[in-house]
Amino acid sequence: MSLAENFCSSPWFHMQITANGKYQYCRWARPIEDSQYQHPLEFFQKGMGTIRQQLLAGELPQDCEQCKVMEQHNKVSGRQRQLLKTGIVLERFEKTLMSSTFFEKFKQSHGTGSTDLKPVDWQIHLGNFCNSGCVFCTPDASSRLAQEFVKLKIISTAPRHTWTDDPQQIDQFIELLANTPNLAYLHFIGGETLITPAFGVILQRMIDAGVAARISIGFTTNLTVWRQEIVDLLVQFREVNLGMSVECLDSVNDYVRWPSQIITVQSIMDQWIKLSRSHGWITTLRVTPTCLTVSRLLSVYQYAYHEQIGVESCNFLEDPAHLRINVLPLGIRNSIADSFETWIAQQVSTGEQVINTRDPNQARASVLQDAASYVNYLRTAHDETHRLADLIRYLKLLETSRNNSVLNYLPEYEEFFRTAGY
Amino acid sequence: MKNFLELPDIEQISIELVINPVFDLFAPKVAIKINNQILFAGTMNSTMQFKVQHKLQSPIGISIELLNKKYSLEHETAVLINHITIDDIKVIPKHVDQSVYTNDHHYTQPTNYMGFNGIWSLDIDRPFYQWLHLTTAQGWLLEP
Numbered sequence: 052m053s054l055a056e057n058f059c060s061s062p063w064f065h066m067q068i069t070a071n072g073k074y075q076y077c078r079w080a081r082p083i084e085d086s087q088y089q090h091p092l093e094f095f096q097k098g099m100g101t102i103r104q105q106l107l108a109g110e111l112p113q114d115c116e117q118c119k120v121m122e123q124h125n126k127v128s129g130r131q132r133q134l135l136k137t138g139i140v141l142e143r144f145e146k147t148l149m150s151s152t153f154f155e156k157f158k159q160s161h162g163t164g165s166t167d168l169k170p171v172d173w174q175i176h177l178g179n180f181c182n183s184g185c186v187f188c189t190p191d192a193s194s195r196l197a198q199e200f201v202k203l204k205i206i207s208t209a210p211r212h213t214w215t216d217d218p219q220q221i222d223q224f225i226e227l228l229a230n231t232p233n234l235a236y237l238h239f240i241g242g243e244t245l246i247t248p249a250f251g252v253i254l255q256r257m258i259d260a261g262v263a264a265r266i267s268i269g270f271t272t273n274l275t276v277w278r279q280e281i282v283d284l285l286v287q288f289r290e291v292n293l294g295m296s297v298e299c300l301d302s303v304n305d306y307v308r309w310p311s312q313i314i315t316v317q318s319i320m321d322q323w324i325k326l327s328r329s330h331g332w333i334t335t336l337r338v339t340p341t342c343l344t345v346s347r348l349l350s351v352y353q354y355a356y357h358e359q360i361g362v363e364s365c366n367f368l369e370d371p372a373h374l375r376i377n378v379l380p381l382g383i384r385n386s387i388a389d390s391f392e393t394w395i396a397q398q399v400s401t402g403e404q405v406i407n408t409r410d411p412n413q414a415r416a417s418v419l420q421d422a423a424s425y426v427n428y429l430r431t432a433h434d435e436t437h438r439l440a441d442l443i444r445y446l447k448l449l450e451t452s453r454n455n456s457v458l459n460y461l462p463e464y465e466e467f468f469r470t471a472g473y
Numbered sequence: 474m475k476n477f478l479e480l481p482d483i484e485q486i487s488i489e490l491v492i493n494p495v496f497d498l499f500a501p502k503v504a505i506k507i508n509n510q511i512l513f514a515g516t517m518n519s520t521m522q523f524k525v526q527h528k529l530q531s532p533i534g535i536s537i538e539l540l541n542k543k544y545s546l547e548h549e550t551a552v553l554i555n556h557i558t559i560d561d562i563k564v565i566p567k568h569v570d571q572s573v574y575t576n577d578h579h580y581t582q583p584t585n586y587m588g589f590n591g592i593w594s595l596d597i598d599r600p601f602y603q604w605l606h607l608t609t610a611q612g613w614l615l616e617p
Contacts, residue, residue: 058477
């Protein structure tokens with residue numbers, strides 16, 4: 052155990068609000084149990100004290116394991132990205148830590164773990180308004196999937212309304228943001244952000260509060276809708292980080308991100324890229340690689356490399372467990388890894404690790420690096436083929452309501468899926 | 474280092490300068506300072522190397538002055554800032570665009586070659602690694 056192995060600066064500047072209005076200390080961490088705090092600032096300054104204490108002691112909080120897994124597979128972890136935002140890099144950890152803009156604030160937290168800081172980097176879940184029912188998603192993040200799950204009796208009732216339905220909670224949140232002098236970044240996710248009423252409301256309130264011109268906005272869209280009135284708000288912010296969700300560039304995307312159509316997705320993606328370039332926005336393709344899509348994931352890397360835009364996945368998928376990449380047998384995984392490696396070898400790489408993966412000037416290096424991390428994962432992640440039966444049960448159930456079949460999209464897996472009763 | 478308390482109170486980094494005189498007849502008269510502390514002042518007849526220790530978290534101001542060059546007699550006289558490294562990281566010439574050269578010929582392009590009387594300076598106005606982060610475009614550097 053060492054400070055360099057586990058320390059993360061994120062709890063000194065970042066937090067997130069979940070769809071149901073609860074507070075979490077990190078967008079990458081495993082969700083934690085309900086907290087007792089009613090106000091986000093109270094949660095940030097006091098409620099996150101234990102996490103800060105653990106990190107200062109060089110310990111790894113148990114919910115931070117996902118970042119360790121990413122680092123084991125040479126994928127740039129959330130921890131590395133967050134450290135960089137405070138000027139800290141692992142290869143010169145001690146000196147950059149002591150030079151950090153936050154160094155005095157780290158010191159102040161020693162003891163109780165509390166801080167007098169305000170969060171300046173937010174991940175905001177707007178709720179589950181969504182027109183898609185992605186197979187890896189949950190009712191908390193998709194109203195469409197929630198309805199389907201109720202119909203299929205997977206859940207008894209759809210999740211309750213989200214925090215953004217409550218005007219008082221929005222007022223409280225906006226007031227906090229408006230009173231945060233160094234506020235830097237707000238990243239919004241849904242549901243589908245563009246159809247979520249609160250997205251436009253919060254953007255407009257930020258503009259009205261006079262903070263838009265000094266902060267960066269990020270959001271993720273599922274590339275199935277377009278709303279010009281939201282675009283008109285976005286252009287008023289200092290910087291926009293656009294995340295476009297796509298799993299691959301063929302019809303497997305239609306199955307996984309049901310009921311989208313790849314033709315429409317690509318057309319809307321082209322519009323966003325054109326708009327982004329005209330405004331100098333930072334553009335990233337957001338993927339959630341699963342055992343159903345990893346064999347087609349290379350198409351995303353190839354497209355991103357060609358267009359010089361980034362590719363980002365939050366982490367190696369953990370939930371739902373039956374969709375993990377390592378549900379595939381090693382033979383299939385190695386074959387996919389071979390195709391990745393062949394392509395990577397054909398490109399020009401500096402070999403240097405890119406931590407600032409949203410730097411447009413390093414987009415290609417970043418794409419190759421992320422692809423290489425999946426090669427590592429495909430080859431070395433432990434076997435979880437025992438989850439295949441759960442996967443098949445789940446897909447068959449979903450397909451009863453969707454009237455489709457995974458084998459029409461992934462015929463190459465027929466023999467494998469039949470072994471589990473498909 | 475297992476935890477935050479084990480960090481040293483003061484950490485030092487080294488600053489190394491290698492300066493070459495350029496001349497045929499008259500060696501340049503040079504003054505070299507770091508944070509206003511004079512490292513050298515006089516006639517530079519041969520390559521000089523300086524290595525000093527500096528507090529990690531303190532700003533760094535490096536200045537090199539070429540004095541009293543007589544343009545009618547000393548056509549070739551100049552000073553070449555061969556390289557500057559800080560904590561073993563090459564800073565000059567790689568980041569020469571961050572330097573300022575104020576001289577009597579109003580030559581404004583950032584350079585490591587001083588052919589005119591004047592002062593070349595590199596002003597690292599914050600801890601070195603913060604400056605390096607910004608200079609090498611590592612993305613946001615949040616302020617508390």
